[in-house]
Amino acid sequence: MADAVHDSPTGNRGDFDSEWARVLGRLKKEVGDTAFRSWFRTMTLERVEQGEGTVSVPTRFLRNWVATHYADRLLALWRAENPEITRITLVLDRQSKPAAVAEAGDAVCPAAQSEPDGVVIEPHPPAEIGEDRGQLSAPLDPRFTFENFVVGKPNELANAAARRVAEACVGPVHNVPFNPLFLYGGVGLGKTHLMNAIAWHVRTHAPSRKVIYLSAEKFMYQFIKALRFRSTMDFKEEFRSVDLLMIDDVQFIAGKDSTQEELFHTFNALVDQNRPIVISADKSPSDLNLQERMRSRLAWGLVADLHPTTYELRLGILESKAEQAHIRLPQKLLEFLAHKIVSNVRELEGALNRIIAQTQLIGRDITLESAQEILHDLLRANERRVTIDEIQKRVAEHFNIRMAEMTSNRRARAVARPRQVAMYLCKQLTSASLPAIGRKFGGRDHTTVMHGVRKIEELIVGDRALAEDVELLRRMLQS
Numbered sequence: 001m002a003d004a005v006h007d008s009p010t011g012n013r014g015d016f017d018s019e020w021a022r023v024l025g026r027l028k029k030e031v032g033d034t035a036f037r038s039w040f041r042t043m044t045l046e047r048v049e050q051g052e053g054t055v056s057v058p059t060r061f062l063r064n065w066v067a068t069h070y071a072d073r074l075l076a077l078w079r080a081e082n083p084e085i086t087r088i089t090l091v092l093d094r095q096s097k098p099a100a101v102a103e104a105g106d107a108v109c110p111a112a113q114s115e116p117d118g119v120v121i122e123p124h125p126p127a128e129i130g131e132d133r134g135q136l137s138a139p140l141d142p143r144f145t146f147e148n149f150v151v152g153k154p155n156e157l158a159n160a161a162a163r164r165v166a167e168a169c170v171g172p173v174h175n176v177p178f179n180p181l182f183l184y185g186g187v188g189l190g191k192t193h194l195m196n197a198i199a200w201h202v203r204t205h206a207p208s209r210k211v212i213y214l215s216a217e218k219f220m221y222q223f224i225k226a227l228r229f230r231s232t233m234d235f236k237e238e239f240r241s242v243d244l245l246m247i248d249d250v251q252f253i254a255g256k257d258s259t260q261e262e263l264f265h266t267f268n269a270l271v272d273q274n275r276p277i278v279i280s281a282d283k284s285p286s287d288l289n290l291q292e293r294m295r296s297r298l299a300w301g302l303v304a305d306l307h308p309t310t311y312e313l314r315l316g317i318l319e320s321k322a323e324q325a326h327i328r329l330p331q332k333l334l335e336f337l338a339h340k341i342v343s344n345v346r347e348l349e350g351a352l353n354r355i356i357a358q359t360q361l362i363g364r365d366i367t368l369e370s371a372q373e374i375l376h377d378l379l380r381a382n383e384r385r386v387t388i389d390e391i392q393k394r395v396a397e398h399f400n401i402r403m404a405e406m407t408s409n410r411r412a413r414a415v416a417r418p419r420q421v422a423m424y425l426c427k428q429l430t431s432a433s434l435p436a437i438g439r440k441f442g443g444r445d446h447t448t449v450m451h452g453v454r455k456i457e458e459l460i461v462g463d464r465a466l467a468e469d470v471e472l473l474r475r476m477l478q479s
């Protein structure tokens with residue numbers, strides 16, 4: 001570096017030289033010897049004047065390469081040494097005059113036009129830095145707040161845990177009793193909603209906290225981009241300096257080994273600093289097809305499972321959404337939807353939105369019949385192709401009775417109740433009519449089936465154990 005000094009137009013030349021040597025030293029550490037030799041060793045400090053550092057490089061190619069890939073890093077490192085440095089001009093060797101002198105905000109730089117050999121590196125204007133941040137963290141959905149999240153038995157643990165993380169993040173010290181929080185459950189059950197809710201909470205109550213929320217897919221994309229542009233240091237720094245990191249749909253990086261590795265190290269760095277992490281996936285950690293150490297890391301904190309919705313939760317969600325939309329719908333209609341659209345909340349919302357749109361269009365309440373028409377495709381999809389035989393078989397197995405009891409005349413509760421559960425599920429999960437169902441149950445009358453269905457509907461409101469049995473069976477039959 002000694003031969004870097006050609007002339008010394010400013011006073012503390014020696015200071016600048018040692019500053020610059022330290023910048024290069026840090027750069028070397030970051031990029032490794034080989035890359036350093038290829039790209040940076042020939043860089044020479046020409047001078048420092050009024051906050052502008054002029055550095056020369058031997059070739060145009062090198063100059064452009066450094067400017068494209070290392071501009072930000074170079075400036076950041078130098079500014080860490082000397083905050084007065086506001087920009088760097090890269091010039092070609094023996095071109096001691098600054099080629100481009102740009103002022104912030106200059107659209108076109110006349111000097112650069114007449115002398116195209118210099119490249120000026122300046123900090124991004126704040127707007128751009130903001131955009132960069134925005135790129136890392138995915139945009140939040142304004143509807144996905146805790147206030148809008150309806151809590152029921154299937155999601156109460158996940159909700160409580162998410163709230164706990166959100167509150168810990170806005171407190172004076174990050175005090176998370178578990179780390180990471182791992183949320184998992186089938187599609188459309190509220191994982192993304194809860195993560196957004198945490199982010200909104202922190203953004204509202206502690207806006208200075210740095211929160212990154214993004215999908216695992218986007219994490220991978222950012223990581224690959226960093227590799228390609230050799231800015232992995234920035235990437236690591238960015239992710240390891242957050243107050244809260246949330247990665248959605250981590251199942252996406254199954255089989256993506258280097259991304260998993262990077263995420264693993266990021267986790268460790270954050271956990272060491274007691275920074276909360278929230279992860280979501282469609283499966284439990286042990287069922288994810290990830291590296292073993294990753295799986296055990298994920299299961300290290302709290303694992304909260306979002307269960308398939310129950311009828312009560314679906315009804316609650318419909319009521320809440322209708323209220324948010326300032327629409328009053330007949331209770332019967334909401335109950336009908338809660339009964340029929342059992343797959344997930346996203347479809348339930350879709351159904352409700354169609355009904356709302358239709359109601360507004362025709363300007364009066366929708367009847368059950370027309371609702372069925374409007375939603376016929378959704379209803380059909382929710383029926384799946386479960387057969388009555390299958391339902392009977394599963395229910396018999398579950399309650400440990402013989403299949404023959406489904407069609408027998410025995411009325412003992414031990415067999416009558418499971419039979420009613422099977423009828424109820426047939427009504428819910430198939431499009432068979434009541435008489436058709438009756439025939440399959442030993443030629444029973446349609447009123448008997450109706451009675452059975454009603455009985456179960458009534459019972460599951462108060463009988464938790466039965467409700468869970470029914471829910472479990474429904475899930476098994478639909479999977």
Ligand code: ADP
Pocket residue numbers: 143144148149150151155185186187188189190191192193194317345346349
């Ligand atoms: P996931 O990420 O688990 O696939 P989302 O969080 O995207 O599911 O949820 C799908 C939709 O259902 C969203 O519009 C969300 O607001 C809604 N939703 C899910 N669960 C609830 C709930 N308990 N209360 C209110 N809305 C919910």
Ligand code: MG
Pocket residue numbers: 191192193248249
């Ligand atoms: Mg999601």
